[in-house]
Amino acid sequence: MSGFYLHPNSEQEIIDTTEEDIIVTNHQGIIVKASKISGKHYDINPIQLLGRSVYELENEGIFSPAITPLVLKKQKKVVLVQTTPADQKVLITGIPIFNESNEIEYVISYSYEVSELLIIQDYLKELKHEMKMAKEELILLRKKSLKIDGLVVENRSTRRAYESAKKASPLDVSVVIYGEHGTGKTTLAKNIHNESARSDGSFIIVDCETIPEALFEQKLLGTDNEKIGLLSLAHNGTLFLKGIDKLEPHLQAILARVLQEKKYSPLYSTEKMPLDVRVISSSEVQLNELPSFQKDLFYLLHIVPIELKPLRERKQDLSYLIPIYLQQFSLKHKKVCSFRDDVYNHLLDLNWLDNHHELLNVIERLVVQSTSTIITMEDLPIEYRLPTEFGRYNVNLEGSSLPIILEQVEKEVLINAQERYRTTTEIAKYLGISQPTVVRKLQKYGEEN
Missing domain, CATH: 1.10.10.60 (Homeodomain-like)
Structure with missing residues (x-):
């Protein structure tokens, strides 16, 4: 309040220079100060307000209602909407000024037209939108570091695969993930879904290898009586076609038609159901190398191909995964274990044809079955000792x-x-x-x- 003088005959007042509607009353409700635009809302010259009682102005319908009496009564700041003689809505805030005896000496009130506040509200909405955009850009910048929870991305080929996935995630396009069994295709597919605009929708897995051929259409489309199928569950979400290379050609044709038309009919029904899904597929072989694979389906699915190399070609990833999995199973089984150097190096040299699944299985077996907390070559299952030392064979x-x-x-x-x-x-x-x-x-x- 420095420079805001409430004493008579003050030569300079901040209130005289402001472009805001400010009125000051004393504890008796008499207006002692008014800014040069104070009377605008009430069609009164501000000089005519000076010396007037807010109680009289309230009785005359000029202040409806007056804010000073409410501030004096509640002994704190008050905010209300006032209706002017011209039927305008004005938002008024009244603030008490206390003296040394902790009694209200003055009440300062300032007001804004509601229409002005709507402009401010629009500005705040625009500002909020800009803040959201800036936040999203910041998130994208942070993601460039390619740190993914629960995954090891050290090998160059793995990093390249996950960089491709991150570029494709926000785009509503089909992705095919290639890789051997156990290379992490499902994990990568879930990550793409979680980073997409459909992350709030369902992630539905269609296992093309394990669903019986005779039941595939029923599971996928639903029936006239029971319309809930995998497609209806995936609507507005992601459909993950796991092992698409294992799907029979006649079923590929059905799937291609549904994805092309973006609608389908449950079995034994003529009703057309809408289909809005993002499709991610996985395959152990290149789809264009399968003579029986439907061309129509191939071109629908093969927009962004991503390849995950096997662990035997990702020694850098493997060197991180082995101690991570060891720690994971040590915590799970409450048995702190470590590898002897020759065991660790031997695990790095194995081919791991089933990749993550096999590696996880072997390390858990070693933790559970080892007789000591130091895992040695003797703890390895016999099939994992070959071909290191021929002298070990009978x-x-x-x-x-x-x-x-x-x-x-x-x-x-x-x-x-x-x-x-x-x-x-x-x-x-x-x-x-x-x-x-x-x-x-x-x-x-x-x-x-």
């Missing part, structure tokens, strides 16, 4: 020729590989030989048993 060297010794080692290696891998194709890939050779040798050693 080979009888005494009286045996080299061809016989090599045949015994080959037999044990193949039998152990058969225990570890699901198919002869995986065994062949791991051992670096052809699949027919694997089949022939397994048949040979199987007959010997």
Whole structure:
């Protein structure tokens, strides 16, 4: 209040220079000061207000209602809407000024037309919108660091894949994620959904490999009696076609038609249901390399292709994942474990054909089954010890020729590989030989048993 004089005959008043509607009354309700625009709302010259009682002005219908009596009564700031003689709405704020005896000496009131406040409100809305845009830009800048909760993105190929995913996430376009089983395709698909404009919608997984072919249409479209299908659940959200390369061609044609028309009919119904979804697919093989894959569906899905490399090609990621998973299972099973250096290096050298799924399984087994908190090579399952030390295999060297010794080692290696891998194709890939050779040798050693 420096420079705001309330004493008579003050030579300079801040109130005289302001362009705001300000009125000062004393504790008796007499107007002692008024700014030069104070009477504008009431069609009165501000000089005519000086010396007038607010009670009289209220009785005359000029102040309706007067704010000073309310401030004196409540002993605090009061805000109200006043109606002027011209039927205008004015928002008035009254503020008490106390003396040394803690009694109200003056009441200062200032007012704005409601129409002026609406302009201010529009300005604040615009300002809020600009703040939101700035906040979103800041979030985008922060995301450039590519730190993703629960994921390791150290390898160059992995970083490239997640950078592509981040660019595609806000765009409402189809994405195909390529990669072997267990490389994290579903995790990446969920991340794209969470970073998209559809993040508040559903993320519905259609497992094209496990849903029985005979039930696929029913599960996808719903029926006349039960209209809830996977498509209806995914409406306004994301439809994740997991393992799209496993879908039969005639079902691909149905899916292509639905996605093209953006509407569908439940089974046994003629009713057309709208479909608004963002489609993300995953495949273990390149779709354009499948002769039976529907071209119409390929062009609908293959807008943004992203490839996730297997763990055996991502040693940098693997070197971070192994200790992370070890800590995770140590906490889960309340058993603090660590790897001996040779075990850690051996785990880095394994092929991990099932990628994350296999790595998680093996590390949890090691934590649970190890007899000590220091995990050694002896704690590894036998199928994961090959081919580090041939001396560990049950080979009888005494009286045996080299061809016989090599045949015994080959037999044990193949039998152990058969225990570890699901198919002869995986065994062949791991051992670096052809699949027919694997089949022939397994048949040979199987007959010997």
